[in-house]
Amino acid sequence: MLDRRGKNNEDGSFNWADAIIDATIVAGLSFFTTLGGLGATGLLTDPTKGLLAAFIGAATNFFSFLAMKRGLREPLENE
Numbered sequence: 001m002l003d004r005r006g007k008n009n010e011d012g013s014f015n016w017a018d019a020i021i022d023a024t025i026v027a028g029l030s031f032f033t034t035l036g037g038l039g040a041t042g043l044l045t046d047p048t049k050g051l052l053a054a055f056i057g058a059a060t061n062f063f064s065f066l067a068m069k070r071g072l073r074e075p076l077e078n079e
Helices: 016-040 047-070
Strands: none
Touching: 016 047
């Protein structure tokens, strides 16, 4: 399920499979919206540069979302 926080398995370990699936969904959305935006504005004259820009955006979103799901800090006691 796409949510801000990651899930834990029944044994308490982090559920990497769920986090990677969610990060892949977000990265794919970013990849195709970047290509669509470049194509709609007429800036996709060089497909190689367009694919590179879309890949960079997707990779950035993938790792950012994965880091967010994993947690960048320990949760506070009241969270």
